[in-house]
Amino acid sequence: MSPVIEVDSLRVKLGRREILQGISCRLGVSGAGKAIGLLGPNGAGKSTLIQTLLGFHKPFAGRARILGFDCYSQAREVKARIGYMPENDSFIGNMTAVAFLRLMAEISGLPKAAALEKAHEVLFHVGLGESRYRQIGTYSLGMKQMAKLAQAIVHGPELVILDEPTNGLDPAARLRMIQLIKEMKEQHGMNVLLCSHLLTDVEQVCDEVVILKDGKIVHQADLEAERKSNRRFVQLDVIGDDRNLANALREAGAEGVSETQGQWRIVLPADVEIGSLWRLASRERLQIRKLTHRKDTLEEIFLKAVGHIRQTPRETPTEVPHGRL
Amino acid sequence: MAVYRRGYQRYTEGLTSHATRMMVMPRFTWEALLSQKFVLILLVVSMFWPLLCAGYIYLANHSELWQGLGGGFKKYFSINGDFFAIFMKAQSVYALILASVAGPGLIAPDLANNALPLYFSRPLTRGDYILSRMIVLLGLLSLVTIVPGMLLFAMQAGIAGGDWFWKHWYLGAAIFVGFTLYIVTVSLVAMTSSAYVKWRVVAGALVLAFFFLLAGAAEMVNSVFRVEWASTFNPGYALGAVWAEMLDIEIPDDKPGAFECAVFLIALSGGLLALLARKLRAVEVVK
Numbered sequence: 001m002s003p004v005i006e007v008d009s010l011r012v013k014l015g016r017r018e019i020l021q022g023i024s025c026r027l028g029v030s031g032a033g034k035a036i037g038l039l040g041p042n043g044a045g046k047s048t049l050i051q052t053l054l055g056f057h058k059p060f061a062g063r064a065r066i067l068g069f070d071c072y073s074q075a076r077e078v079k080a081r082i083g084y085m086p087e088n089d090s091f092i093g094n095m096t097a098v099a100f101l102r103l104m105a106e107i108s109g110l111p112k113a114a115a116l117e118k119a120h121e122v123l124f125h126v127g128l129g130e131s132r133y134r135q136i137g138t139y140s141l142g143m144k145q146m147a148k149l150a151q152a153i154v155h156g157p158e159l160v161i162l163d164e165p166t167n168g169l170d171p172a173a174r175l176r177m178i179q180l181i182k183e184m185k186e187q188h189g190m191n192v193l194l195c196s197h198l199l200t201d202v203e204q205v206c207d208e209v210v211i212l213k214d215g216k217i218v219h220q221a222d223l224e225a226e227r228k229s230n231r232r233f234v235q236l237d238v239i240g241d242d243r244n245l246a247n248a249l250r251e252a253g254a255e256g257v258s259e260t261q262g263q264w265r266i267v268l269p270a271d272v273e274i275g276s277l278w279r280l281a282s283r284e285r286l287q288i289r290k291l292t293h294r295k296d297t298l299e300e301i302f303l304k305a306v307g308h309i310r311q312t313p314r315e316t317p318t319e320v321p322h323g324r325l
Numbered sequence: 326m327a328v329y330r331r332g333y334q335r336y337t338e339g340l341t342s343h344a345t346r347m348m349v350m351p352r353f354t355w356e357a358l359l360s361q362k363f364v365l366i367l368l369v370v371s372m373f374w375p376l377l378c379a380g381y382i383y384l385a386n387h388s389e390l391w392q393g394l395g396g397g398f399k400k401y402f403s404i405n406g407d408f409f410a411i412f413m414k415a416q417s418v419y420a421l422i423l424a425s426v427a428g429p430g431l432i433a434p435d436l437a438n439n440a441l442p443l444y445f446s447r448p449l450t451r452g453d454y455i456l457s458r459m460i461v462l463l464g465l466l467s468l469v470t471i472v473p474g475m476l477l478f479a480m481q482a483g484i485a486g487g488d489w490f491w492k493h494w495y496l497g498a499a500i501f502v503g504f505t506l507y508i509v510t511v512s513l514v515a516m517t518s519s520a521y522v523k524w525r526v527v528a529g530a531l532v533l534a535f536f537f538l539l540a541g542a543a544e545m546v547n548s549v550f551r552v553e554w555a556s557t558f559n560p561g562y563a564l565g566a567v568w569a570e571m572l573d574i575e576i577p578d579d580k581p582g583a584f585e586c587a588v589f590l591i592a593l594s595g596g597l598l599a600l601l602a603r604k605l606r607a608v609e610v611v612k
Binding site for chain 1: 331333334336337349350353357438439440445446447450608
């Protein structure tokens with residue numbers, strides 16, 4: 001299966017400054033409906049990467065490809081397959097939402113009748129059905145964000161590039177936006193490239209994540225695999241005499257570390273069921289107060305990648321001996 | 326099924342051709358322009374002069390109608406380069422006013438609302454965008470220039486017959502090429518003004534002022550240095566000189582010729598295009 005985005009030794013200069021310094025990566029799988037998160041501190045080169053993928057900047061060296069087409073030399077083929085939601089306010093003055101979306105759909109290549117139909121359809125989909133005949137200039141910030149999303153998907157692109165889609169949204173609108181992005185990939189098979197400062201948004205939506213810093217990729221992670229691996233990492237709070245728990249866990253094939261009185265961090269091998277912990281606690285006459293799957297948050301992964309922390313909490317237990325701390 | 330019940334489905338059918346997409350923006354803009362009363366009134370008023378000219382052509386070709394007026398009148402009723410030059414000059418004024426009304430609303434709103442990334446993230450290049458916007462003005466201005474001009478030429482050729490047509494076919498070519506050169510220049514001035522000036526009224530005034538300011542500057546140079554070559558840089562004169570050459574009308578010997586004027590007009594158009602391309606970018610790059 002070919003990747004959705006393929007970047008090979010890409011260098012982009014704006015004036016004398018080299019913004020992207022030879023980055024390489026392969027992201028997403030064509031036709032699979034995956035979401036890719038693009039993260040990084042301010043000035044890391046996220047927007048420049050997006051703009052290069054859109055063919056707005058000519059690479060100084062290397063190349064960027066989307067769905068097998070070169071982003072600069074085959075820009076027309078690329079642009080026919082993508083939808084873009086810019087970060088800033090972008091619309092056309094003195095136009096109703098329906099007219100605006102019809103114009104955008106027709107420029108993307110939809111015939112007149114289909115463009116009108118899709119304009120109505122997508123406006124209802126994003127929740128602007130009742131206000132579709134209002135001029136976009138009169139919309140609230142949240143409605144404008146939804147209208148921007150609508151124009152990005154009105155022509156049914158294979159890849160949707162979303163630049164800070166939840167900016168300025170209230171909690172309810174943010175949840176609606178996240179839900180829509182999830183639907184785009186899960187129900188409609190679109191690939192999504194999501195650039196956001198809100199790590200929780202990326203964590204909720206994305207399957208892969210790329211972290212940029214100073215124009216270089218400092219971390220690339222498959223969040224789906226991370227989530228699966230995190231299922232084997234358990235945090236357990238018990239009441240009772242837990243002095244023998246470490247040995248009991250070892251006998252069961254698991255490894256555990258007690259952090260403070262009654263609080264344990266346990267790594268379960270693949271063949272050990274989580275239910276065995278209940279049996280084990282019962283045998284040791286321990287009362288379980290809390291059992292959670294402890295995982296590294298995207299925030300922890302991000303902070304480590306950009307150098308703000310040295311290790312994620314999950315990485316800590318591997319460096320301490322088994323038994324009570 | 327009602328749209329609100331159907332839910333969103335991705336579009337997977339065939340796409341239109343590039344040429345069809347190019348005409349989308351002009352179609353939307355013409356729709357908006359023709360809904361403005363002022364534009365409609367201007368279009369109607371601009372048809373009065375061609376109608377008068379049509380009457381004149383009819384009279385010129387029906388000498389029996391003014392036989393009683395004497396032979397001296399015959400010289401006033403001849404359809405030649407001078408007649409079409411007067412017609413073109415009059416219509417060019419209407420075209421300029423139309424351009425100053427329609428032009429400022431073409432690009433400035435897109436820049437003010439940051440709409441260019443939306444266009445350029447679709448299969449539309451910067452060149453396509455400029456051409457699409459230009460088609461709006463070319464279409465509108467040709468309604469008051471090329472279309473009535475060619476209709477008058479066809480009317481004269483139809484009434485006067487094949488002999489007249491074979492002797493004067495160059496007049497038809499002059500109307501078409503001369504007006505095309507004019508509306509391309511005016512369109513580029515209007516678009517550049519729209520791209521660089523945010524306020525519609527100021528941008529419109531600038532379109533009109535462009536021709537008067539350059540004319541004034543050229544005349545000033547001519548007077549101060551006691552020369553004539555500065556007239557080349559007067560767009561009004563330059564266009565008139567090119568038209569005169571094509572319509573086979575004499576230009577005074579001491580004035581710049583049609584060739585120099587044509588070169589200036591082409592250079593002017595190139596400069597305006599370069600200015601437009603510089604301004605119309607998907608993203609502002611801070612270097």
